[in-house]
Amino acid sequence: MTQPREHAVVIGGSLMGLLSARILADHFSRVTLIERDCFAEALESRPGLGQARHLHVLWSRGLEIAEQLFPGLEDELRAADVPEVRVPADMLWLTSAGWRRRFASTRLLTFSRDLLDWTVRVRLAKIQNLRVLAGHEVTGLLADAGAVTGVEVRERGTTGSGEPLTADLVVDATGRSSKTPAWLERLGYPAVRQTLIDPLLGYASRTYAIPSGFDPGWKALYLQADPPHGTRTGALFPQEGGRWIVSLFGVGEDYPPNDGDGFLEFAKSLRSPVLYEAIRDAEPLTSIVSYRRTANLRRHYERMPAWPRRFLVAGDALCAFNPLYGQGMTVAAKSALTLDACLRADGDLDRLARRFHRKVIKNATGPWLVATGEDLRYDTTRGAAAGVRTRILNRYVDRVQSLANVDPRVCDRFIDVLALTAPPQSLFLPEVLWRAATARPRPPTGPDDLVP
Ligand SMILES: Cc1cc2nc3c(=O)[nH]c(=O)nc-3n(C[C@H](O)[C@H](O)[C@H](O)COP(=O)(O)OP(=O)(O)OC[C@H]3O[C@@H](n4cnc5c(N)ncnc54)[C@H](O)[C@@H]3O)c2cc1C
Structure with missing residues (x-):
């Protein structure tokens, strides 16, 4: 069934919100992106993007998707004097298993997070059917007969529940502090189950x-x-x-x-x-x-017995990872493509949420295993303890890690997993398994011994 796609609202103007708005502009007559911070006229940091003052690595898959959505973006970043780092050829990388030889495996453009968001926002501003409502915050959802029909929005700094803004689809991209669990409870839905693994x-x-x-x-x-x-x-x-x-x-x-x-x-x-x-x-x-808000946090919306139609949750609001492993932005970029694919595959907006959440969670499973598997190596990690399976897997990963330090093929495979171009299971392909079983690597002795 094809329904009217007149107006979509995206809540949150960080990467997940920006990329979702870009996708929705292809599918709806109008899109409104609501961000509680004001966006400055020039490139500068803002409170809602506190993480921008810390290291942000966007792996190549994430950049590829950003380029696909905004052709020419990579050239714009390069023109802003962004350095390129060949990983690990241009690095000294001391892994838990020792120094990694400096093979050329992948490339990173090492821009600041503020520059990335700014460059994307400049491109979004050129999209005719997209309106940015900055300096406004959403305070709740509007709903009718089991569907979300819009949001309540107010100017930041004012009080009260806000003005209604109706929409055919609402996307929550407000990050790990998302109020969706409370908003849903207010609408009579059961409490949301979540998994928190905090290193x-x-x-x-x-x-x-x-x-x-x-x-x-x-x-x-x-x-x-x-x-x-x-x-x-x-x-x-x-x-x-x-x-x-x-x-x-x-x-x-x-x-x-x-x-x-x-x-x-x-x-x-x-x-x-x-x-x-x-x-x-x-x-x-x-x-x-x-x-310090770095816990792995999964909200299990895909398992809710009831869910309001025409309402999606995406990005860190759905699944946030310990950021040390640099996965959140690439997962957000992949989720934006998933949104596009789901909207193209089925005209029925009422069926969209289940399909979207299921697919996004499936894509997030690999990064979740990487982040939590590493965090569970520490007894101090809260929320879960490493079971036998995790401990065995981690022993194997240790072995692959030390091989990756000296073997360019295994290094490539290992980085593919970190960079989200391959799932963690790819470390069990025969090529890697065989090397892990038979190789006797000679570890580099120090930074001066790293050139392959
Ligand atoms: C310290 C740190 C380092 C990180 N390093 C990396 C890295 O190296 N590589 C990587 O890929 N990822 C990294 N991440 C993760 C990455 O920042 C996020 O995954 C990415 O920003 C996508 O998040 P998001 O857009 O879903 O949410 P967020 O980035 O959290 O943005 C949420 C937005 O919603 C707005 N908002 C919140 N509530 C409302 C409301 N009620 N109304 C309107 N607007 C609202 C906020 O102001 C904010 O702009 C890091 C994260 C942290 C914290």
């Missing part, structure tokens, strides 16, 4: 000017913790504007400090001094910012 991980981040003439033969550093006892990770990546973003991470409440001396001490305590030595005398460009 108690904290970030602290700061940007630095890249010292002039700095050329040590690498562009980026990634010094991983070695679980279950080592809790500290550090990363340094170049960004547009000749700067480094440095993020320090600690698991199990081993939070990195946000004062200058404490930050440097934490960097010095990583498994290699190379990051500390790089930033020790570098010029900081910002203060140090912290972030």
Whole structure:
């Protein structure tokens, strides 16, 4: 059945909301994107995107999808002086199994998160049937006869329940603090079940000017913790504007400090001094910012006994991952394509939610296993404990990880999983299994021994 597709509303103007709005503009006569922050005229950070002040890696699949939705986007990012990092050829990467040889496996454009969202928003502004209602927040859902029929929206800073705005479809893309569970309960739906696996991980981040003439033969550093006892990770990546973003991470409440001396001490305590030595005398460009809302959180909407028609939840609002593994934006990009495919496959908006949620959760299963599997290596992780299956899988992943450090084929396969171009099961393909069973890798001895 084909129904009118007059007006769609997207709540939340971060990546999931922006990409959903882009897709819906192809399927509806009008789209309204509602974001509670005001969008500045120039590129600058905003409170609702606090994560932008920390390292953000968009894997190649995510960038490919963004390019598909906004042709020319990659060129625009490059024109903004965004560096390219070959992974791991341009990096010093200390994995839990030792140093990784510097094969050329994949490429990353290492832009800041603010630049990515800004570039996408500029492109969205050119879409004629898309209206952006910034500085407004949604306070609830309108519903009638088992379907969502719109939202209540008010200007930010005002009180009251807000004005009704009717729509044929509503998408919640408001991130992990989404109010959908409360909104649904208000409409009489049962409580939403959720799974929370919390590694108690904290970030602290700061940007630095890249010292002039700095050329040590690498562009980026990634010094991983070695679980279950080592809790500290550090990363340094170049960004547009000749700067480094440095993020320090600690698991199990081993939070990195946000004062200058404490930050440097934490960097010095990583498994290699190379990051500390790089930033020790570098010029900081910002203060140090912290972030601690990093739990893996899945809301099981696909299992609800009843669900209001014409209402979707997407992005972090549906399934958020520990961000250390850099998966959320690529999962959001894939979900945008899923939305497009579902809308093309079936004209019936009443059937859309079940189909969409099921497919998105299926796509999120691999990233969820990667993130929670790693987090469950720590006894301090809350919400679940590693069962026998996870422990056996992690032993195998350790083996693959140490092989990936010295074998370019296995390195490619391993990065494909991290980059979401292949599911975790691909690590069990005969090619990898055979190598894992037979190889006797000679681990590199240190950063000077990394060139293949
Ligand atoms: C510290 C950190 C580092 C990360 N690093 C990476 C990384 O390296 N790689 C990666 O792929 N992902 C990373 N992520 C995840 C990534 O940021 C998210 O997956 C991505 O932003 C998609 O999220 P989202 O759009 O669903 O929600 P969010 O980004 O959380 O955005 C939600 C938006 O909704 C708005 N909003 C909320 N409530 C309302 C309301 N009632 N009305 C109107 N608007 C509202 C908010 O202001 C916000 O703009 C990181 C996340 C964090 C926290």
